[in-house]
Every structure is written in structure tokens, then in C-alpha cells.
Amino acid sequence: MLLRKAPDVRYSEITPRELYLRRREFLQGAAGVAVGAAAALSPLGVARAGAQAQGRAKLPNVKKSPLSTAGEKINSYEDITGYNNFYEFGTDKDDPARNAQKFVTRPWTINVEGLVKTPGPIDIDSFIKPHALEERVYRMRCVEAWSMVIPWVGIPLGDVIKRLAPLPTAKYVEFFTLNDSKQMPGLRVPVLDWPYREGLRMDEAMHPLSILAVGLYGEVLPNQNGAPIRLVVPWKYGFKGIKSIVRIRFTDKQPRTSWDLSNPREYGFYANVNPSVDHPRWSQGSERRLGEFFRRKTLMFNGYGDQVASLYTGLDLRRNY
Ligand code: MTE
Numbered sequence: 206m207l208l209r210k211a212p213d214v215r216y217s218e219i220t221p222r223e224l225y226l227r228r229r230e231f232l233q234g235a236a237g238v239a240v241g242a243a244a245a246l247s248p249l250g251v252a253r254a255g256a257q258a259q260g261r262a263k264l265p266n267v268k269k270s271p272l273s274t275a276g277e278k279i280n281s282y283e284d285i286t287g288y289n290n291f292y293e294f295g296t297d298k299d300d301p302a303r304n305a306q307k308f309v310t311r312p313w314t315i316n317v318e319g320l321v322k323t324p325g326p327i328d329i330d331s332f333i334k335p336h337a338l339e340e341r342v343y344r345m346r347c348v349e350a351w352s353m354v355i356p357w358v359g360i361p362l363g364d365v366i367k368r369l370a371p372l373p374t375a376k377y378v379e380f381f382t383l384n385d386s387k388q389m390p391g392l393r394v395p396v397l398d399w400p401y402r403e404g405l406r407m408d409e410a411m412h413p414l415s416i417l418a419v420g421l422y423g424e425v426l427p428n429q430n431g432a433p434i435r436l437v438v439p440w441k442y443g444f445k446g447i448k449s450i451v452r453i454r455f456t457d458k459q460p461r462t463s464w465d466l467s468n469p470r471e472y473g474f475y476a477n478v479n480p481s482v483d484h485p486r487w488s489q490g491s492e493r494r495l496g497e498f499f500r501r502k503t504l505m506f507n508g509y510g511d512q513v514a515s516l517y518t519g520l521d522l523r524r525n526y
Pocket of ligand 1 (some may be wrong): 293
């Protein structure tokens with residue numbers, strides 16, 4: 206996606222999804238592929254097959270959160286789980302649903318490191334257990350200028366951080382994805398600086414809108430969406446939402462991130478959704494919501510400005526992109 210020059214941006218990325226799907230199915234049908242097989246090859250089919258292979262499980266005791274975004278149509282399960290960026294499983298939008306089906310997410314350990322009271326490994330289930338699960342419906346805006354509305358299930362990152370008790374000297378928190386080339390075929394291709402890494406300033410991480418997601422649509426998080434646990438920060442471009450987290454490190458230095466390491470001219474640390482600062486190769490002024498035909502205007506901080514703008518008072522957002 207982000208490494209290609211504008212003329213190479215894929216058809217699937219600039220075409221309304223329905224047209225793209227119909228075109229693919231048409232091409233597959235025209236090539237004489239049986240209808241069932243054609244459906245199984247389309248992203249929709251891949252999402253369905255993936256859900257069956259992984260098994261879908263409901264999460265118990267999920268409470269609806271007042272911090273959810275109201276009044277927007279939620280994208281379909283198939284859109285959310287069949288159109289993904291998870292480069293460890295391939296760079297096409299339907300690669301993660303296909304290639305992450307057998308990804309093993311238990312047992313799973315998160316290592317807590319750096320400027321923190323008690324560093325060390327924590328099993329995922331004891332990591333999540335002390336926290337109540339909340340449903341958070343958020344607008345999500347990808348830097349590639351498409352968007353979705355997703356009903357995440359998660360726990361507030363701020364509550365997790367309070368429990369982990371970072372030292373007063375910690376100014377940032379860094380996250381790392383699993384780096385296992387046996388399970389993640391995309392790691393053999395050096396498209397990014399692996400392992401995938403992301404970071405937040407401590408006040409951003411403590412903001413009530415920042416969550417660690419463990420599910421969506423009331424069910425366990427599908428592998429292609431970052432199982433068993435991933436970051437969700439709705440006022441930032443989607444690439445901040447690091448998936449399948451295995452390390453959390455507290456630090457006093459602004460962390461480098463995979464995208465900024467791969468292309469510092471195009472990707473900065475903050476990655477706040479900002480329609481007035483274009484990506485060097487395309488506009489960020491509008492976006493295509495999956496499932497809609499007409500483009501819509503992109504909102505400052507993805508529409509969460511009332512809640513988060515004060516985090517950036519005095520910061521030049523043109524320089525700190
Ligand atoms: N996390 C990892 N580990 N690897 C990735 O390639 N892609 C990012 C982000 N998290 C990515 C990742 C990008 S570019 C986006 S837009 C979101 O995941 C997509 O999340 P979704 O597939 O759940 O919609």
C-alpha cells in the first residue's frame with residue numbers, strides 16, 4: 206500500500222469495493238471457475254472461509270460504552286474481516302484473511318519492559334482479566350484514504366497502563382508485533398522494518414478513547430484483525446493500530462515506528478488524521494467509506510477533535526505529522 210508510487214496504487218484501493226468485488230467475480234466467472242469456487246476466492250468468500258476455519262466465539266459480559274460514536278452505519282463483518290492491512294500475512298487486502306487462518310493465538314505472552322515498576326511476561330488471559338470488556342464503535346480512517354466504522358470490543362489502554370505502573374520518567378509507550386516467520390509468511394519480504402512497531406506519547410495512551418481491542422462485533426478478534434490483542438486509536442491513521450502485540454515498552458525517548466523507519470518523509474510519529482496535511486503522494490482531504498459510492502470529507506482528528514485536540518495545543522501539526 207504505502208510504499209508504492211501513486212500510479213501503482215492498486216485498483217482495489219481506488220475503486221468502490223462493490224465494483225471491485227463484482228469485477229473480480231465476473232473475471233473469475235468468465236474464466237470458467239465454478240460459482241462456489243469464485244465466491245471462495247473473493248475477499249468476501251475469504252472472510253467467510255476464514256471465520257469458519259478460526260471458529261467464531263462470542264465474548265461474554267461486553268458492556269456498551271458511552272464513548273462509542275453514535276449515528277453512523279457500522280460496516281459489515283465481511284468488510285471488516287475481509288479487507289485488511291496486516292503485512293506480516295501479505296500486502297494484498299485479502300491476504301490476511303486467507304493467510305492468517307491458522308495463526309496460533311494461545312498461549313500468548315506479552316512482555317512488559319523498560320521504565321515500569323514490575324517488568325516481565327504476562328499471559329494474555331491474566332493480562333485482560335482484571336478489565337471489563339467494552340464495546341466501542343469507532344470511525345477508523347486509513348492513511349490510504351478509505352474508512353470504516355467498526356464495533357470493537359476492548360479494554361481502555363489507560364486502565365492497563367495504570368495497572369502496569371510505569372515510572373514517572375516514562376514519557377512514551379512502544380508496542381511490538383510478534384515476529385514469527387514460520388507463521389507469518391509476509392515477514393520473509395522486507396517491505397517494512399520488522400518486527401512491526403508503533404508508539405504513543407503517554408498522554409495519548411492514557412486518553413479514554415485509546416483501547417486495546419480483543420474483539421469485534423461482540424466476538425473474539427479474528428486473526429486478520431490482529432488477534433489476540435491490538436491497539437485502536439481512532440483519531441490517528443489506521444497504521445498506528447498495531448496488531449498481535451507481544452511487547453509493551455515504556456521509555457523516555459520518542460520511539461521510531463516501522464513506517465517512519467521505512468519512509469520518514471511520508472510517515473511521522475503522530476499520524477493524526479488531518480485533512481489539511483496531504484500525504485506527499487495523495488490528498489488526505491477526503492475518503493471513501495467502504496460500502497459507499499461517493500467520497501466523504503475527512504474530518505480533523507477523524508471527528509474526535511472535541512475530545513483530543515487539547516493534547517496538541519501549541520504543537521505545529523504541519524511539521525509533526
Ligand atoms: N499491524 C501490523 N502488525 N502489521 C500491519 O501491517 N497494518 C496497519 C494496522 N496495524 C498493520 C498493523 C494498517 S496500515 C492499518 S490501516 C490497520 O492495521 C488495519 O487494521 P484492520 O485490518 O483491522 O482494519
